[in-house]
Amino acid sequence: MIDDQLVGPAKTPATNVKTNASFVPAQTRKLNAGLTEIRKQWSSGHRRTARKICDKLIAEHPENGELMQLNGLILYETGQTDKAIRSLESACNSAETRPAYFTDLAAILSNSGYGDQARNVLLAAQKRYPVEAKVHLQLGLLEARLAGVHRAVQHLKHAISLAPKDWNTWNAMGAVLLSLDDIQAAMQHFGNAFALAQQNGETRALNDIQISLGECHKELGNFEEAQKIFENVLKAEPRNIRAWHCLSLISKIPQNHPTQSAMQQVYSSGRHQNLPAKDREMFLFSIGKTEMDGNNYGSAMKALDEANRIKRESITYSPTAIENMLDDMQLAFPAERFAQLAPVGNQDDEPQHVFIVGMPRSGTTLIEQILSSHPEIFGAGELDVMARHHHGLIEHRSKSSTNHERLEKYDDEFVHLIGQAYRKETLARISRIAANNASSDKTRRIIDKLPANFVRAGMIALMLPNTRIIHCRRNPVATCFSIYNRRFGGIQNFAYDQKELGHYYNTYMKFMHHWRQVLPADRFIEVDYENVIDDLGTEARRLIDFVGLEWDDACMEFHKTKRQIRTHSAMQVRNPIYRDGLKNWEPYANYLQPLLDTLGLDKSGLPLNS
Incomplete structure (x- = not known):
């Protein structure tokens, strides 16, 4: 996961101690001794003592960059993130600043959800230290976390050219390539990282790299x-x-x-x-x-x-901001915009696109696996392409001084540009992924299974001819509980509080009702996870018919299909259909009262007013 690969902040930044003590002023020697003692006390578990020494030194040396860096790291490790950020900002603005101050600050900002601010810090560091490999390394990993994977690759290539023997850079590139589904290249980079770490005796690094290789095998x-x-x-x-x-x-x-x-x-x-x-x-x-x-x-x-x-x-995270965004999107795509759409056709001159959307953990991976078992369907996984071009075009219009009102209208030109950019990049990416796939020349449908694309269903229906959308639904409590008990590598900011999770689910369902009302039936279909479990044959045939292909029995044996899967459902969809997970939330009902109250359900999962 990119989140787990992100570097720093450092835990014990190196002290700049001069080797010839006779030329070091007494005040500096005292400061360096104090910094060493802080680290010693902190690593020994004597945190209160370390904190007292640090506070005393700050009173004497309030503008010392190294001291402010160390103070920031201590504050961060004790959960005082805002104070940590301010301390590291002081370090970056000190007279004798260093690249590590910027990379530590950026790491804390990124880990705290301030990705754009972290990018600005690293871009400032890049200007000041253009040949510092660690700055490019952090920029690459940050861009990958923020879905700017192509910018990430460029930064990491530069980092490797500047520090070809640094295992961190090779390991980071492996993580990014893995996120791009280029698993063979990822494993090669992890292999290089392992060899370099082994040469340097980096025992802990060897274990981390092996874990990354294990994750590659898991996804295969x-x-x-x-x-x-x-x-x-x-x-x-x-x-x-x-x-x-x-x-x-x-x-x-x-x-x-x-x-x-x-x-x-x-x-x-x-x-x-x-x-x-x-x-x-x-x-x-x-x-x-x-x-x-x-x-x-x-x-x-x-x-x-x-x-x-x-x-x-x-x-x-702001629930209100999510509601406002979805309201704006709903207003931008009324029923009239879809009235003149031609019926979906099944032309074979080029692959057609199928999007699977819904809440996380709602069965989207299972539906993709069933469909991708068909020899004429290519499952591309959770592509970031749509979201990246969507946000990129808004950013471009903003920089071009386009007024905010036009940005929110999603006019035909906007939708067309996104469609063209999406198609070009998606075809290029799956060509690379499927390079060794003997059946790749038979591809007639391409599956993009990013659940959050439900927000963009209107754009999806209009941006390219013959595009189809499959909305996956599952019992609301089962969906939310499955989200709540998982650690997501990506950003699912609504997922970590029962009330906020329930509120998001309610908002999502209200929004999906809009698409259900305005999208043509030949472009939008809904499938219930529970129905797939109860009657796989009927639902699988219904799905294949919807995407416009002839039935293939391989869809009934989806668990035998060998393909890369990068979600929490990877294990389940490599096994036959089973019913065990349908009601696995019920024993936890007594602990889910905030969620149930927000959803308006009782402990049996029934509406409170029923």
């Missing part, structure tokens, strides 16, 4: 190989949180597993509270998953509530 469906890698890392480092988290996602970790015991000891003792917020969040989501596997409902929800609370504190 090589679960046994992935599990072997995660297990080997845990043998070498029993408390590696990322390896344990990855292992918990692909298997039920037995209660007698040695790592299970070690992690539970960390949890029960409260030592996990000393972890940085991001590691603590990942740790608690993993605890929640293993407790769920053991049917320990109360323990699972305690860990999940804490994990979600930590995640929520690190992001900025």
Whole structure:
């Protein structure tokens, strides 16, 4: 995941101590000794002592960049993010500033949900330090996190050219290539990173790179190989949180597993509270998953509530802003805009596009896997192409002094430009992904399964001829609970508070009602997850008929289809249909009252006024 690959902030920045002490002023020697003592006390767990020394030094040296950097990192690790940002800003503005001050500040801003501000910090650092590889490295990873993957690749290529023996740069490029579904190239870059880290004796780095390789195998469906890698890392480092988290996602970790015991000891003792917020969040989501596997409902929800609370504190989210955005989109696409659309055709001169939309965890991956098992359908996964060109064109119009009113109208020219850019890039990308696919020349339909594209259903229907949309629905409580108990690599800012999650679901359903009313039936279809589970044959034939192809029996054996899958449902869709997950939320109903109240449902999932 790109989130897990993002570098820094550093935990122990290097001290700039002169080697010849006789030429160092006494005041500087005292400062350097103080910085060393702060690190010593902090790493030994004596945080209050470290904090006192730091405060005293700041009173004496308020403009020292290295001290303000260290202070910022301490503040960040203790959850005082706003103060940490201000301290690192002071470091960046100090007389003797360094690249690390900028990269640390950018990392904290990015991890706190201020991606644009982080980019501005790094762009300023790039101008000041144009040949500093770490600045380009951070820019690349930040762009990848913000869905600017093509800019990310350019920055990371530059970072590799500046520091070809730095394992971090190769590892980062591997993570970005993995996000672009270029899995073979990703594995090659991870391999280079591993070799370089091995040469430098970077033991912890070797484990992290192996975990990334394990994630590659997982997405290819090589679960046994992935599990072997995660297990080997845990043998070498029993408390590696990322390896344990990855292992918990692909298997039920037995209660007698040695790592299970070690992690539970960390949890029960409260030592996990000393972890940085991001590691603590990942740790608690993993605890929640293993407790769920053991049917320990109360323990699972305690860990999940804490994990979600930590995640929520690190992001900025406004339900009102979401409502306003969806209202504007609804007004921009009234029924009249679709009245003159020609009927969908099944011309074979070029592949046609099919979009699968809905809430996360609503069955979108299952529907894509069923469809992509057809020999004439290519499942491209969750493409970022549509969102990136959408936001990019708005940004371009804004810079061109186009007034805000026109930006929100989504006129025909706007929609056409997005359609052309989307098609060009999507065809180029799937050509690369399918280069070794013997059936790639048979592709007549391309599936784009990014759930959040439900926002853009109006544009999708108008931007290209013969485009189709499949809306996936699932029981509201099952959908929301499945979101709440998962740690998402991407940004799902609505997901980490039960009331906000329920509010978002209600807003989404209201919005989908609009598309249901205005979109032509040959361009928009809805499928219920529960109906697919109950009657796969009927629903699969209905889907294939909707996309305009002849039936193929391979769709009934979707679990045998070998293809890359990059979602939390990767394990499930490689197995036959099963009903176990339909009501797995019910034992947790007593812990979901804020969600149920917001959805207007009782503990049985029925409307309160029924």
